[in-house]
Amino acid sequence: MTTELTVTRGRGAEPRPPRRDDNDDIGPGKLSWRYRLTRLDVKFSPYVYIAPFFILFAVVGLFPLLYTAYISLFEWELGADEQPFVGIENYTALLADSQFWNAMVNTFSIFAISTIPQLIIAVLLAVLLNTALRGRTGWRMGVLLPYVASLVALTIIFGDLFGVQYGTVNNILELFGVDRIDWQADRWWSHVAIATMVNWRWTGYNALIVLAAMQAIPRDVYEAAWVDGASKVRQFTSITLPMLRPTLIFVVVTSTIGGLQIFTEPLLFSPSAGANGGATHQYQTVVLYMYQAGFQSQDLGYASAMAWILFMVIIVIAGINFLLTRRLASSGEA
């Protein structure tokens, strides 16, 4: 940091050196040195200013990422005497592991039934919050509350609500004469319960981001549309959605990344809080399986291979979603 400071101070204190071609008679002495310094300053200072982030990223982001790839090529057991190199064996074993594919299906199932309704509700919620409501700020703060609350506390409460024998949801269902649902044993219903927790937490958060973008849409566009006789629905599909595009892309991509990494909810949903994801892994997600392989079976090489495959999958899915969102949200435009 000290070098940056002196460089900056040098620029501020001294007048900017004249350009070289105006001072041909002055030799390549002191001024030229100063000139070069200034050139360097202009050229590199911006990089130095943003360096802290990238240095930190390299240490806590890039390095672990690459090191994970390295570990994934070994049979790496935590604390074992030796870690033999096995090449791509972890990857081939993983691709033949039915538990991994089961976890993948669970992840996508939970992802789909959480992210899709969540984003649709978030946009509709944003539209509602954007209207002239009484006590607007209160409502807007209200939707963010689930996000502020501790995830662990929420999950424990939801675990109670979705209890099989003494859970509130089942008690209410019974009150209406509906059969009790085994939220633990039934694969589909366990996904629904977990997706509910995810939606509860993230819908409001996404709604607020969409709302912020909505408020940035100029009023006169709507006025012009209104003069042209466009209905509210038409305004929404032809103005609001296209103009929300960059924000929607952001929200969809971040939700995809988050949705494919669901961990805490299924972990705590399990009655004995194991990483097993239910008795027959019926709601074990990929991240949960990765945790189990890495920190319970202590097979870090295998877990690392899983981390990399998940990383690839997330990049592909986020890419697809990016393209889809760009398509969908621009449909109103020419």
Next chain:
Amino acid sequence: MRYRRAGLAKVLACTAVLATVATACGSGGSGTSPDGKVELTIATFNEFGYEELLKEYEAANPNVKVTQRKTGQGAPHHQNLFTKLGAGSGLADVEAVEEGFLSQVMAKSGQFEDLKEIGPKDVREDRWLQWKVDAVTTKDNKLIGYGTDIGPLAMCYRKDMLAAANLPSDAEGVKALFATWDSYFEAGDKYVKATGKPWFDSAAQIFNPMHNQAETGYFDRDDKLVIETNDDKKIFDQVTAAVAGGQSAKLAAWSPEWETGFKESAFATKTCPSWMLGVIEGNAGPDHKGKWAVTAAFPGGGGNWGGSYLTVPKQGKNKAEAAKLAAWLTAPEQQIKAFKAKGTFPSQTQALISPELLNQTSEYFGGEKVGLLFAEQANKVAAAQYKGPQDGEIQDNVVSPALTSVEQGTSPEDAWKQVIEGAKKAAK
């Protein structure tokens, strides 16, 4: 100490891993302080009751300064232990290890000191119950831990509920019901027939002690998986038959539903290590005071669930001093003080005949002399079963979930296939 895989434990474990990474570099230490004192660290979890004892030790040994690192839950403590074993530095001079994680530690016994070698010579193995020592002795006859506490098993039962089913309910009468597993399941059948209600909390809670009583566990002494040839299939069939007969309340231990189950009187009996009494009292609440009872009987003899050891990792600086501290803490006199402070049930033969222990009673359990009762149960434990390196993993991640799946409707045959497949994968 207590073997408790509670909800928060795993989550805390994750944060502990992060914390470990962040602090791994900062916890080296030279071993001696500037004023020439020997600096020792001891890492424990939950409550070992050592706070006052460590002050006492410092007073008796003015050249030693002891720092205690306490972790709230067992899981993050052991997570940290394994991570730093892998890293090769950062562990405390004395590390506590819980029975449930012992098989993993034994698999890495090369990284721990042989206490027979570096420990004080006056510490003899007959300080502890034989099975407690055997469990921490390696195949090449090294002792890598000093025993602290244990969790001898007895049977807890609801007096009122047994009486309602016309079963004997006094402490002597029930002993016949809890004599063998056959008599236990038979009584369960009678109970279910009479009341239509379940007999025990969950299948895994019955299977585990039955499995631990068998001569051979999941692995033989050559660490070969023997789950297909040992008694486990027979035990599995016996337990799943009881589930089919309606004996299981299907409440997985430590789940919120299980905790509610105590209040709702969902089951009549509970396999009961010494530390379970406090759990039952906490979960069942004052409304059920005097209804729960405990008796000095356990089907098939005795058993143990929980308890810990103090180990000295090789990476420490003052290993001889560390062993000396561990030896002093695990002496009967000190463990009795820890028992009085935090209720950790001692594993030392001399402590088990101490009047302070034998006179302990539980008001919640009808004034029962629980100290005497559990001391008696501790002596009934026949032998330490040999545990292979993946023993805990198979128990927690393979067999217990398979039993849960039977309770959720999977056929026992399919569940057993799941067990074999999972155990083979874990043992690979």
